[in-house]
Amino acid sequence: MKLRWMAPIFVMALGLPAQTAKNSCVECHAALEGDLARPAELFANDIHGKNGFSCVACHGGDPSSDDPEVAMSRGRGFLGKIDRRSVPARCARCHSDANLIHRFKPQQRVDQLAQYQTSVHGQRLAAGDVKVANCIDCHSVHDIREVSDPLSPVYPLRLPETCARCHADAAHMQGYRIPTDQFEKYRKSVHWEALAQRGDLSAPNCATCHGNHGAAPPGVASVAMVCGSCHVVFENLFVKSPHKKAFDNMGLAGCVVCHSNHDVEKPTLALVGVQPGAVCLNCHAKGDKGYEAAMQMRSRLEQLAASLGRSDDILKMAESSGMEVSEARLGLGTANESLVKAEVDLHSFDPAMVDGAVAKGLEVAQSSYRAGQKALEERDYRRKGLALSLVTIVVTMAGLWLAVRELDNRRKKSS
Amino acid sequence: MPNHEPVSRRRNLIQALLGAGFGASFLSFLYPALKFMMPPKVAESAANQVSAGKAADLKPNSARIFRFGSRPAILVRTPEGEWRAFSAVCTHLNCTVQYNDQTHRIWCACHNGQFDLKGKVVGGPPPRPLEEYVVHVQGDEVVVARS
Amino acid sequence: MLRRALNWLADRAGVDSIRSFLAHKTVPIHSATIWYYFGGITLFLFVIQVLTGMLLLLYYRPTPNEAFETVQFIITRVQFGWLVRSVHSWSGNLMVLSAMIHMFSVFFLRSYRQPRELIWLSGMVLLFLTLMFGFSGYLLPWNTLAFFATKVGTDMAGLVPVAGSFLRRFLRGGDEVTGATLTRFFGFHVAVLPGLTTLLLLFHLALVQKWGMSSRQRSGEPVSTMPFFPNFVLRELIAWYGALGVLGTLAALFPWELGTKADPFASAPAGIRPEWYFLAVFYTLKLIPSKVLFMDGEVVGIVVFGLAAAGWMLIPFWDRQPEEAEQHRLLTGVGAFVIAYLVVFSVLGYWR
Numbered sequence: 026m027k028l029r030w031m032a033p034i035f036v037m038a039l040g041l042p043a044q045t046a047k048n049s050c051v052e053c054h055a056a057l058e059g060d061l062a063r064p065a066e067l068f069a070n071d072i073h074g075k076n077g078f079s080c081v082a083c084h085g086g087d088p089s090s091d092d093p094e095v096a097m098s099r100g101r102g103f104l105g106k107i108d109r110r111s112v113p114a115r116c117a118r119c120h121s122d123a124n125l126i127h128r129f130k131p132q133q134r135v136d137q138l139a140q141y142q143t144s145v146h147g148q149r150l151a152a153g154d155v156k157v158a159n160c161i162d163c164h165s166v167h168d169i170r171e172v173s174d175p176l177s178p179v180y181p182l183r184l185p186e187t188c189a190r191c192h193a194d195a196a197h198m199q200g201y202r203i204p205t206d207q208f209e210k211y212r213k214s215v216h217w218e219a220l221a222q223r224g225d226l227s228a229p230n231c232a233t234c235h236g237n238h239g240a241a242p243p244g245v246a247s248v249a250m251v252c253g254s255c256h257v258v259f260e261n262l263f264v265k266s267p268h269k270k271a272f273d274n275m276g277l278a279g280c281v282v283c284h285s286n287h288d289v290e291k292p293t294l295a296l297v298g299v300q301p302g303a304v305c306l307n308c309h310a311k312g313d314k315g316y317e318a319a320m321q322m323r324s325r326l327e328q329l330a331a332s333l334g335r336s337d338d339i340l341k342m343a344e345s346s347g348m349e350v351s352e353a354r355l356g357l358g359t360a361n362e363s364l365v366k367a368e369v370d371l372h373s374f375d376p377a378m379v380d381g382a383v384a385k386g387l388e389v390a391q392s393s394y395r396a397g398q399k400a401l402e403e404r405d406y407r408r409k410g411l412a413l414s415l416v417t418i419v420v421t422m423a424g425l426w427l428a429v430r431e432l433d434n435r436r437k438k439s440s
Numbered sequence: 441m442p443n444h445e446p447v448s449r450r451r452n453l454i455q456a457l458l459g460a461g462f463g464a465s466f467l468s469f470l471y472p473a474l475k476f477m478m479p480p481k482v483a484e485s486a487a488n489q490v491s492a493g494k495a496a497d498l499k500p501n502s503a504r505i506f507r508f509g510s511r512p513a514i515l516v517r518t519p520e521g522e523w524r525a526f527s528a529v530c531t532h533l534n535c536t537v538q539y540n541d542q543t544h545r546i547w548c549a550c551h552n553g554q555f556d557l558k559g560k561v562v563g564g565p566p567p568r569p570l571e572e573y574v575v576h577v578q579g580d581e582v583v584v585a586r587s
Numbered sequence: 588m589l590r591r592a593l594n595w596l597a598d599r600a601g602v603d604s605i606r607s608f609l610a611h612k613t614v615p616i617h618s619a620t621i622w623y624y625f626g627g628i629t630l631f632l633f634v635i636q637v638l639t640g641m642l643l644l645l646y647y648r649p650t651p652n653e654a655f656e657t658v659q660f661i662i663t664r665v666q667f668g669w670l671v672r673s674v675h676s677w678s679g680n681l682m683v684l685s686a687m688i689h690m691f692s693v694f695f696l697r698s699y700r701q702p703r704e705l706i707w708l709s710g711m712v713l714l715f716l717t718l719m720f721g722f723s724g725y726l727l728p729w730n731t732l733a734f735f736a737t738k739v740g741t742d743m744a745g746l747v748p749v750a751g752s753f754l755r756r757f758l759r760g761g762d763e764v765t766g767a768t769l770t771r772f773f774g775f776h777v778a779v780l781p782g783l784t785t786l787l788l789l790f791h792l793a794l795v796q797k798w799g800m801s802s803r804q805r806s807g808e809p810v811s812t813m814p815f816f817p818n819f820v821l822r823e824l825i826a827w828y829g830a831l832g833v834l835g836t837l838a839a840l841f842p843w844e845l846g847t848k849a850d851p852f853a854s855a856p857a858g859i860r861p862e863w864y865f866l867a868v869f870y871t872l873k874l875i876p877s878k879v880l881f882m883d884g885e886v887v888g889i890v891v892f893g894l895a896a897a898g899w900m901l902i903p904f905w906d907r908q909p910e911e912a913e914q915h916r917l918l919t920g921v922g923a924f925v926i927a928y929l930v931v932f933s934v935l936g937y938w939r
Contacts, residue, residue: 225567255565257552347673347842349663355507362535365550407670411839414468418832421461425825427454432818465828472667476642480664509656586652 048088049096050080067168070176076129083107083115110150112159113141140238156197163187163237179237182220184230185211207231210288218291229255248286249279256280262372271308282307294330297371298323321376325383329364332390333357339397346404353396360389489585492525495577503539503546508584512536513573515582518557519544523575525584526559531568546570608796612815615802622692623800623819624826625685631827632682633784635834636720639675640777647727649773651766654729655848662845669842676843678834679721683864685830686714694902694922698801700910704903706798709791711900716784721862723776729769734849735859737772738764743872746889765851801910860936867929868892870936899925 054065068074073082081088086103090096097103107115117138119125126133137160141147146157161169163179170177178187189208191197198205211217211231219228234243234251243251253260263269263279272279283296283304296304299311299320309315336357343350363386370378492506492515501519505512505528514528516539526546528536535550545562546555554563559570576583597603614623646665648657661668690710693699699707726737741764745755760767802810813819861869871892875884898905906918 227565227567255551257564258549259551347669347844349659349669351659351663355512358534359512359536362550365533365535369550407839410468411835414465414835415832417461417464417468418828418835420457421465422825422828422832424454424457424461425821425828428458429818429821429825431451431454432821433813436813436818465831472670473638473642475666476668476671477645478666480660480666 048079049091050084050086050088052091053093053096064167070168070170072169072171072174082119109155109159110153112161113138113147113150116160137238140236144236144238144240145242146240158191158240162191179232181226181228181230182224184232185217185220188231207287210285214287214289215291216289245276245278248281252280258369259372262370266372266374268374292368294323294326297326315374318374318376322371322374322379325376325379326364326367326371329360329367329383329386329390332387332394333360333364336360336390336394336397339394339401343397343400343404346401348400348404350396350400353393353400356389356396357393360386360393362386363389489583492575492582492584495580495582498582501541501544505536505538506584508573513584514539514546515575515584516546516557523577523582524557524559525573525575526555526570527573528570530566531561531570532564532566537570609816610814612796612799613812614800614815614819616811616813617802619692619696622688622696624823625689625692626795627823628826628830629682629685629689630788631830632678632685632834633788635678636675636682637781639671639678640781642671643675644777649727649769651729651769651849651851654727654769655845658728658845662842670838673838673842674834677837677841679724680863681830681834681837683717683721686717687864690714691922691926695919696801697906697910697912699903700801700906700908701903703794703798703801706791706794707903708900709787709794713784713787713791716780716787718864720776720780720784721864723772723780725862726769726772727776728845729849730846731849731853731856732846732859734764734851735855736861737768738855739859739869740861740865741768743869743885743889746883746885747893748886748890763851863933863937866936867932870932870939873936 051065051068054062056062057065064080068080079088080086081102084104084107085101086098087096087101090101095101097105121135121138123135126135141160142151146159149157150159165178172179174180175182177183185208192203193205193208195205216229219225220230232240235241249260249263253263259280269279272282284292295302297319299306299309299316300323303319303323305315305319309319336353340350340353340357363382367379367382367386370382373379490506490508492513493504498504498515498517500517500521503514503516505514507513508527512528514526514537516524516526518524526537530537530548530550530553532548532551532553535548537546537548537553537555539545540547543554544557546557546559547553548555548564548566552564553561553566555566555570556562559572561567561569574585576585614620643661646657646661646668648654658672662672663669665671693707693710722737722740726733741755741758744758745751747754756762758768758771759765760771802812860866872885872888875888877884879887902918906915908915
């Protein structure tokens with residue numbers, strides 16, 4: 026509250042026209058139609074408006090006058106529509122000023138303009154290309170919301186679509202000689218699934234890898250770094266693996282060689298090995314050491330996966346006949362984890378390391394299989410018990426029936 | 441007279457059949473019921489709290505995985521000797537976490553998720569903190585309960 | 588010595604009078620005698636419920652934190668716990684079924700007619716109590732399905748005009764289905780309902796003894812009978828053993844599922860439906876449009892069901908003909924319609 030009350034004072038200190046009780050911009054524009062009215066409507070939701078800034082903070086002019094000639098005169102500092110090339114600088118007047126910004130958000134960074142100038146967008150804009158994105162293309166304009174506001178176009182869940190507005194538009198991207206299928210591919214990826222389906226806001230979107238204000242594609246050398254910022258274990262293993270050097274020599278970019286970039290799909294065992302479709306075959310051929318290793322690792326992983334499948338099947342069978350096997354399920358969970366670990370260890374591309382994790386998992390999977398077998402034995406034991414008691418029941422029923430018949434016969438005779 | 445003989449034999453047969461049937465069926469109901477009443481080996485259901493083992497078995501700056509209900513949990517003894525317990529299921533992809541005595545963090549080997557000793561995420565992909573449990577030390581026994 | 592002790596016991600306990608009573612009691616024989624067994628089967632299942640219920644009480648604890656786990660404990664750790672729990676669940680369901688068969692057989696055999704009005708009335712109340720047993724027992728394992736079914740069920744009780752909101756609060760022990768509901772349902776299930784049922788059952792049986800079994804006798808036709816003891820009792824025993832065999836087979840081959848533990852904060856899973864004996868009512872209420880004339884559709888539904896149940900209960904007072912007169916065609920039609928309705932709507936409710 027205090028800040029809001031003080032805001033106009035800071036604005037005045039900056040030499041900007043302060044928000045006054047009167048705002049003829051909104052008054053007139055709200056009465057107009059179409060495009061001229063929209064900014065006035067939208068501004069109600071704008072974070073700047075909520076913090077005490079008004080139209081004049083960006084556009085200049087004099088909101089205290091009802092006369093359009095006066096209010097929008099160059100003499101009163103009116104700028105009109107901000108030129109696309111000068112938008113970043115316009116925003117940065119405040120957003121690069123730590124003193125001002127930190128009054129409102131003490132943790133907010135103030136290097137956005139500097140970053141932007143290093144980005145492909147910023148560099149092209151400086152070179153005179155007005156088609157590239159500037160601040161308002163991503164953050165929208167007149168209804169700029171905080172990034173943490175789910176309605177903001179740069180909220181993690183909405184960011185990919187925002188980037189795709191230009192990057193998936195073939196007409197717009199004509200002449201830049203880059204693909205326009207990134208969004209389509211991204212939507213097939215595990216990252217999109219984590220973000221959109223599971224609602225995990227920490228899952229990577231475009232900006233996580235490419236940066237936001239300093240948006241640039243990571244180069245060949247830095248791809249492993251980008252992926253490794255989350256997938257640390259994989260990066261550590263990869264860096265120590267024989268592939269690191271080989272890839273560097275060939276100018277290949279780490280992770281994406283096998284996993285691709287935008288459409289990082291959930292990796293399956295089909296990726297590894299020497300069967301058609303396996304990525305190893307892209308470089309290795311029969312007879313070399315890598316081919317042997319790929320074959321070996323694949324068969325070990327498959328062995329564990331199959332063992333897990335068998336255990337799962339028998340537990341399912343036990344469950345469907347009403348047996349409680351939650352303990353064995355818990356065990357199977359740790360065996361599954363061994364498979365996950367083995368798949369991680371795979372990135373050392375060292376068969377011995379994969380073997381270690383697989384052996385551990387096999388042991389647990391087999392013990393849950395035995396638990397499943399025991400449960401099925403228990404089920405059979407129950408069925409035998411049931412059969413036995415059914416026999417006694419049937420025998421008794423037969424005895425009773427004979428007794429009833431005999432009674433009836435006796436009664437008939439006596440009557 | 442001659443036709444009385446088979447009748448009484450028949451009656452005897454029926455009586456034997458009935459007796460055996462009643463006896464056997466009665467036993468087959470009584471047996472499970474008596475067995476049911478015998479206290480089982482594990483006297484308590486691990487519903488709300490569970491014993492996580494002996495206090496003496498866990499030195500400071502170490503941890504142990506134990507079963508809590510149907511999922512694994514981790515009992516951590518901090519370097520300062522405090523007891524903490526969390527769900528050991530990583531919030532990223534459900535791997536079981538472990539304690540790293542070098543970094544004094546709870547760590548998930550699958551994708552390097554890192555949690556501090558309060559269960560908060562301090563690194564890696566996990567989206568949420570680990571669920572924390574309450575630890576009571578009763579004599580030599582460590583008892584972990586849902587809060 | 589033993590003989591003397593037995594004689595003494597028989598004398599002091601009045602076995603003679605019981606024996607002479609049994610010797611005189613007879614059961615009519617005719618083409619529909621088979622339906623007479625269902626009352627006995629219901630009684631038998633009730634006894635099974637009491638016995639297995641007592642066993643379950645050795646381990647069960649009625650708190651939201653422990654209910655599910657203790658049931659899980661019973662079926663995994665306690666020897667034959669799976670059997671006892673499964674028998675209890677199955678027997679409860681079979682008891683509802685056999686009570687309903689008993690009721691319809693009495694209806695179609697016109698056995699409710701004077702002077703047996705009170706037998707019919709007490710039987711109807713017993714059926715209601717049986718349904719309440721089912722409703723309260725369903726919640727006790729505290730699993731997801733039961734939790735939400737109880738929510739829906741108590742919501743329906745809340746639709747009853749005037750007393751509805753009180754009734755709902757009373758059943759739930761508060762405004763929501765919580766641990767308080769569980770405690771209360773447990774109390775109903777193991778104390779209140781068994782007590783009431785036992786008392787009413789004695790009343791019901793005493794009246795059956797007083798008035799004897801309705802013979803379905805037509806005027807002029809001679810009635811053949813058999814002695815109640817041992818002829819009928821032995822036959823009834825066969826039926827009980829048969830029921831036991833069915834029960835054991837169901838319990839052992841299709842153990843009652845436990846499902847997942849209820850989470851009061853989770854959203855209701857799809858496919859929430861009550862126990863099968865409430866399905867017809869449940870499905871009908873779902874079909875009724877939200878507004879009927881100026882009234883709330885569901886309230887109309889509840890009121891109509893209430894009136895129908897009351898009308899059904901009071902049948903001995905509508906149908907005041909003497910025992911031997913044929914059933915009115917209209918009443919037979921009503922009975923057939925009720926059965927058809929229950930079957931069709933239960934099946935629809937199950938599949939939809």
